[in-house]
Amino acid sequence: MKYETLMLHSLFAACFAVSALILGAMLTATPPTVQLASNNSLSSILLSAPTSCALPPDGVVCPRRRG
Numbered sequence: 001m002k003y004e005t006l007m008l009h010s011l012f013a014a015c016f017a018v019s020a021l022i023l024g025a026m027l028t029a030t031p032p033t034v035q036l037a038s039n040n041s042l043s044s045i046l047l048s049a050p051t052s053c054a055l056p057p058d059g060v061v062c063p064r065r066r067g
Helices: 002-028 032-038 042-048
Strands: none
Touching: none
């Protein structure tokens, strides 16, 4: 019975440690958008911008009729 209890205690400790590490990584991570906002260089903002536009060249988007 002591062996099973020891195994359960060590499994709980391992799961707790992994959960604490994951939570710590989530709380201390800085998303790329925040890093871009804090960086004032225009070149870094232009490099992260998409190269193609979702709008057509004339800039007018017409809804399509489903028929």
